[in-house]
Amino acid sequence: MSDVREAPAGDFDYETHGGGYAARRQPDARIAALVHSVLGEAQTVINVGAGAGSYEPTDRHVVAVEPSAAMRTQRPLHLAPALDGTAERLPFDDDSFDAAMATVTIHQWRDLDGGLRELRRVSRGPVAILTFDADALLGFWLNEYVPEVIATERDRFPAIDHVVTVLGGDVEVIAVPVPSDCTDGFGEAYYARPEAFLDDEVRAAQSGWVLTDPDAVARGIARLADDLAAGRWDERHGHLRSQPERIGAVRLIVAR
Numbered sequence: 001m002s003d004v005r006e007a008p009a010g011d012f013d014y015e016t017h018g019g020g021y022a023a024r025r026q027p028d029a030r031i032a033a034l035v036h037s038v039l040g041e042a043q044t045v046i047n048v049g050a051g052a053g054s055y056e057p058t059d060r061h062v063v064a065v066e067p068s069a070a071m072r073t074q075r076p077l078h079l080a081p082a083l084d085g086t087a088e089r090l091p092f093d094d095d096s097f098d099a100a101m102a103t104v105t106i107h108q109w110r111d112l113d114g115g116l117r118e119l120r121r122v123s124r125g126p127v128a129i130l131t132f133d134a135d136a137l138l139g140f141w142l143n144e145y146v147p148e149v150i151a152t153e154r155d156r157f158p159a160i161d162h163v164v165t166v167l168g169g170d171v172e173v174i175a176v177p178v179p180s181d182c183t184d185g186f187g188e189a190y191y192a193r194p195e196a197f198l199d200d201e202v203r204a205a206q207s208g209w210v211l212t213d214p215d216a217v218a219r220g221i222a223r224l225a226d227d228l229a230a231g232r233w234d235e236r237h238g239h240l241r242s243q244p245e246r247i248g249a250v251r252l253i254v255a256r
Contacts, residue, residue: 035130
């Protein structure tokens with residue numbers, strides 16, 4: 001019997017489009033250090049929407065939950081296999097773990113509020129969520145070329161204030177600096193490397209591109225290629241190439 005679901009568990013079909021994620025979406029060590037620090041002294045952690053295992057700590061006992069078979073098969077051998085499950089119905093008792101984490105996944109959940117309440121329910125300690133502030137994406141230069149992609153992402157990412165409200169209790173929102181050589185290939189990771197967006201494989205590892213009208217994507221990429229060749233991008237944004245880090249849309253939400 002196949003372990004592939006009949007329909008995607010979230011808004012993106014990773015069985016069809018998730019093949020290159022593990023290669024392109026390598027966890028960045030600096031962002032990982034921040035995520036791990038807010039887990040405190042937790043020794044047991046549940047990672048929900050775990051994907052291929054990005055940002056899972058290796059010095060604690062982690063139970064990973066991931067609905068996509070394509071993503072589960074990309075987990076490296078040093079990580080434990082992930083369970084097939086969704087955020088909205090975690091098969092664990094209340095307070096089963098010292099901490100819970102969910103990295104770059106909540107925007108894909110069918111029932112956001114239900115999933116957030118589940119994270120709270122199964123964790124007796126902190127809940128750490130790595131996500132994006134949708135409104136902050138408007139300040140990313142990519143919006144000049146493919147506003148349709150930015151619009152797609154803004155429609156998907158839940159409002160930070162809403163996430164904070166649903167989690168309840170003592171909640172902190174941390175703006176995460178993105179280094180210029182970030183190894184995790186989400187969109188803003190390439191703020192200083194615009195040529196990367198001309199690579200089909202780079203875009204394929206960012207779900208917003210796949211979910212956007214391909215004609216709009218083609219037009220935007222053509223404009224970007226022309227501006228790079230003519231030096232117009234560098235005239236407007238070239239200073240970013242030497243900027244070591246940037247505060248953009250990445251947020252770490254910590255509920256204690």
